[in-house]
Amino acid sequence: MSTQARPDTSAPADVGSAMLSVRDLTVTFPSAEGPIRAVNGMSFDVRPRERLGIVGESGSGKSVTAQALLGLTPREHTTGSIVFEGEDLLTAPQDRLRAxxxxxxxxxxxxxxxxxxPTRTIGHQVAQPLLLRKVPKKEAHRRAIEMLGEVGIPDPARRARNYPHQFSGGMRQRVMIAMALIGQPRLVIADEPTTALDVRVQAKIIDxxxxLTDEQGVAVVFITHDLGILAGLAERVIVMYAGRVMEECSTDELYYRSIHPYTLGLLESLPRITGPVPERLVTIGxxxxxxxxxxxxxxxHPRCQYVQPECRTTPPPLEVxxxxxxPSACLRAEWLAERPGELR
Amino acid sequence: MTTPLLQVRGLVREFGHGPGLVRAVDDVSFDVMPGEALGLVGESGSGKSTTARCVLRLIEPTAGEVRLDGQDMLALKGPALRRLRSTAQLVFQDPYSSLNPRMTVADIIAEGIRIHRPRESSSTVQDEVVELLELVGLRPDHLTRKPAAFSGGERQRIGIARALALKPKLLVCDEPVASLDVSIQAQILNLFAELMDRLDLTLVYIAHDLSTVRHLCGRIAVMQDGTIREIGTREQIYEDPQHEYTRALMAAVPEPDPRSERAKLTARRSAQPTGASRP
Structure with missing residues (x-):
């Protein structure tokens, strides 16, 4: 149970009120072509009831980061620290992680x-986190039905007896969310939970x-490739590219006053539903x-329109x-900071 | 007055039978004029893809009429149907499953030409393939590679080159950017606009959201439950939507603007009582 005694490892002094504190997280996978660094020195904090967005394209390392947060990446390839409520998940024993x-x-x-x-009923799967923790079957089932109702499944008592193939994509995603919430977690990591869903269903999942964060104090880390989705939900956004953090700030700072060329390019290339229709969409080459x-x-640097010679040789530090x-990891961040958001 | 390149009248497609009968497409009619781009927008299950596949006769419509380039698409068969089919080509949604992983890029693009013009000399075919590759922004040295060597965006360009190989007048695109990275989506959307200009192409562009079609399509049809709820020009649909469903779709599109998105979220929350579990 969540109330059991935790080994109280001394938390780093800079954690403050963070519930999750990631420092210098690096995940390196071996390959025939040499080691591949999927995540390269990520550091960030998540505070209780915070909604943090992590945005990145394919290969940015956003999903590997999510897996690392759950201790799902191989330990021998993962370095740095991930401290959750005072406990380093990268050194905690496996059975502790399972708990x-x-x-x-x-x-x-x-x-x-x-x-x-596909071979088990929806109700059974949603109840499983409870059953694994020895909650009586009847009680677990009752709470599973209640949770399915919470996430907006109509007629949950009947639908709990269905199998996954009897559910639409949006309903299955809600089942996943019900499964994630039934244990009353304090941190939910959602990896592209609305990709491939219709826009109206997507809006419901966002709501x-x-x-959850507003009424139950859960913290959410929302990982996506779509800056549109994060605009309404996230309070803070981390932009990832090639395993690194490119920019990190409050949502409003990012959308209105970004000082990183990649973020600016991403925002510019999004097709919009309002405003003038441009002849061509601006693209990142x-x-x-x-x-x-x-x-x-x-x-x-190979895609950057503001590239300078030293960008080709010097990796930019992430700093204000x-x-x-x-903070923005760009050698021209100072120049961009003189005209925040103007270059969109 | 120009005649439409594509005329669809009373199109119906049913699946299943008896009590399980589903009308996926239910009495759909529209015209597409030469040189225009029509957007077909709807959520999953709206019948938009089934409509497109019926138009190309990749699946047989249950009832209705499809006229392509003045000819009755549904009455033709054999060689005459095959000839007409080169007039309209499809670009698929998934650039991974729609390219044969064992074929080289050159063979993938040339396949249609070889089928439709079997007596063409191989050097002519080769020249045309190189030209097509350049048209979609790929390099000639890509020809001998296989799909696995390419990213999603590049694969989609290969799929587009293949669709263009038979010099079609109409390109039907089924969510061609849905599975691409955001920064690549814009590149492909621009490519479609450019190709329409250069090749006098006509487009039927299928999408599940209203934001991508807005850039490309002058006219938009909104589909739900197998029927067209609303069809109109870009200005009509985006500035003065008539149907409730169009307005609902529009309101749900997330935009990269935190202030307006937060306002939408607050509006949705006050419209729906929170916390209560449903019966």
Whole structure:
């Protein structure tokens, strides 16, 4: 149970009120072409009831980061520290991690069809976190039905007896969320939970996650490739590219006063439903680099319209530039900070 | 007065039978004029993809009429149907499953030409393939590679080159950017606009959200439950939507603007009582 005694490892002094504190997280996978650094020195905090967005394209390391937060990446390839309520998940014993997962920290996967067991009823699967913790069967089932109702499944008592194939994509995603919430976690990590869903269903899932943080004090880390979705939900956003943090700030800072060329490019290339229709959408040339073939210097330099010679050789540190309000990993952050958001 | 390139009248497609009968497409009619881009927008299950596949006769409609380039698409068969089919080509949603992983890019693009013009010399085919590759922004040295060597965006360009190989007048695109990275989506949308200009193409563009079609399509049809709820020009649909469903779809599109998104979220929350579990 969540109330059991925790080994009280001394938390780093800078944690403050953070419930989750990630420092210098690096995940390196071995491959035939040499080690691939999927996540490269990530540091961030999550406070109780906070809604943090992590945005990135394919290969940015956002999903590997999410997996690392649950201790799902191989330990021998993961360095740094992930301190959850005073306990380092990267050194905690495996059975301790099992006790935390699905209970104190839970995860909503991207693909609800492959994450659900086709041979078991929805009700059984939602109740499973409780059954694993020896909650009596009847009670577990009752709470599963209640939770299905909470996430907006109509007629939950009847639908609990259905199998995953009898549910639509949006309903399956809500089942995943019900599974993630039934243990009353304090931290939910949602990896692209609304990708492939219709926009109206997507809006409902967003509302549900919002309600969780607002009414139940749960913290949510929402991982996505879509800056549109984060705008209404997130309070703070981390922009990832090639395994690194490019920019980190409050949501309003990011959307209205970004000082990183990648973020600016992403915002500019989004098709919008209001405002003038441009002749051509502004694009970021090229594509995100494969983690196995990262460019030298700043990983974004081959696609950057503000590139300078030193960008090709010097990896930019993530820091608040003079005159800026928030950290940006760009050698020209100071120049951009003089005209925040103007270049969109 | 120009005649439409594509005329669809009373299109119906049913699946199943007896009590399980479903009308996926239920009396759909629309015209597509030469050179225009029509957006077909709807959520999953709205019948938009089934409509597109009926138009190309990849699945047989249960009833209705489809006229492509002045000819009755549903009455033709054999060689005459095959000839007409080169007039309209499809770009698929998933650039991973729609390319044969064992074929080289050159073979994938040339396949249609070889089928439709079997007596063409291989050097002519080769020239055309190179030209197509350049048209979609790929390099000639990509020709001998297989799909696995390409990213999602590049694969989608290969799929577009393949669709263009038979010099179609109409391109039907089924959510061609849905599975691509955001920064790549804009590139592909621009490519479609450019190709329409250069090749006098006509487009039927299927999407599940209203934001991508807005850039490309001058006219938009909104589908729900197998029927067209509303069809109109871009200005009509976005500035003065008539149907409640169009308005609901529009309101749900997330925009990269925190202030307006938070306002929408608050509005949704006050419209729905919170916390209560449903019966």
């Amino acid at each position: 935390l997962r699905g209970w104190d920290i839970s995860y909503v996967f991207q693909d609800p069809l492959s994450a659900l067991d 549900l996650l919002y309600r 090229g594509g995100p680099p494969a983690p196995s073939r990262l460019p030298t210097g700043c990983p974004f 530039p003079p005159g800026g309000e928030h």
